[in-house]
Amino acid sequence: MPTATEQKSISTLSQRLGALDDKVVSRLNEISHSVSSLAGRSIIIEGDPAISVFSLQHGIASVFKLLPDGRRQITGFLYPGDFLGVTFNMDAEYGYGAEAVTHCTLRAWPRPALEHLFDEAPGLRRLFLAKIADELTEAQDRMLMLGHRSIEERVAAFLLTMARRQAGATGIRIEIVDIPMRWADIADYLGTTAETVSRTLSAFRDRGIVRTGKRGEIGILNWPALEAHAAGVKAQEGEINR
Amino acid sequence: MPTATEQKSISTLSQRLGALDDKVVSRLNEISHSVSSLAGRSIIIEGDPAISVFSLQHGIASVFKLLPDGRRQITGFLYPGDFLGVTFNMDAEYGYGAEAVTHCTLRAWPRPALEHLFDEAPGLRRLFLAKIADELTEAQDRMLMLGHRSIEERVAAFLLTMARRQAGATGIRIEIVDIPMRWADIADYLGTTAETVSRTLSAFRDRGIVRTGKRGEIGILNWPALEAHAAGVKAQEGEINR
DNA sequence: CGGGACGTTGACGCCCGTCAAGACATGTGG
């Protein structure tokens, strides 16, 4: 049962743009410029005037909201092809912050020029609309996670999402999953703490569900158990891999 | 500091439609029909084919996602002027369930007819786009709530949202706030349980922050304390009302 | 090689979920 989150992740920018007129694509390239950001550096700051819309080319970024006391909720991780800084507010301020998880390269469009292009190319506007709609269903899924699922369920679901994303459309069960973000980022994404993320992964390891190796990598040994956890079922963890 | 949630709630359907062409409005009325739903009854069911788009006329409805074991996350409460069942998926299935909290009357449009009207009236499409964008920022705010705020903060913020909604654009501090939903609904909205909602309100009452009276009504006695709680500040609860 | 960032593990405690009983309101049939 793939979630909306994963379905979204499959479509990259190039795939999406494939549906557009060639002329529009070339115009898009004309009015954009390229920027890059080192891991850990801020890309956009909540409340700043929204002068640009970005498309992530390479790397992974996080989008987050902050509380005055420093608590942080990562509302999503962005992958190549995802858009950043799309806002439809009249006041035109970014409604959230974003920073690079890994080294990122991005394509930046000045908002006025992009909006002008919207009027010329209805397909482009529709593309952004579909993107926003995807994000909304994803956000609703995440609310369910944060509100009513145990930490083990959240971590299991997160691992599966990462694994499926790397599998792409192949459907193959990846053995070694890359986890480029820090535990603290995962924690802020799942609504918990870095310690609890670590403890949960250790528990999975002790139960033979995952294998921990190099930094930034996790091996999945028992898919059914992980999927059962993610689904919220009290799992029987007998068999390994199918 | 009003949140995106409240800003959204201010604009009702009629206000929004005011920006549209008269001809479009009359066409909208032509192709719609009216339906109503008793309190507690289901309006749309997750996974059903999305044959209609609704606009809430009177009453309050809840939108939710379900887990197989029955756990429920209410992703939002809807008020007159809000839309329901807007989906941009190709598969055209409702991505969530909805039910009436109070007795509701709704206006229903067949999706094909509405989408046809979209092509005629770009302003209408933009209106729905703005609506979706509002919902997205609202959803992101809610993720912050669910992930990183204590129960007291969530309940305080909920009460303030309800109070401000009833105040409308006046900015007046309402004394008695109507809370038409059941505690269990509030709990599923805030990611907690009905017992904890009750306990939290009792704690607020014991500290002189709110006053409990008739069913479905709560009096707010100490605004600063409530606002401090909602902001996540460890409050000094000395003064009453300003 | 040394320092800093990150991850792991332990100890502790409290918030809050769960179970249960009782209070109260509302509706229904007699």
Place this chain on the structure above:
DNA sequence: CCACATGTCTTGACGGGCGTCAACGTCCCG
């Protein structure tokens, strides 16, 4: 109008999940 059933809210008791604080281990990069 009353007896009863039903749904909802309140309050208590209890326990566990997980947040917090702290110390240690590990990796990376200068």
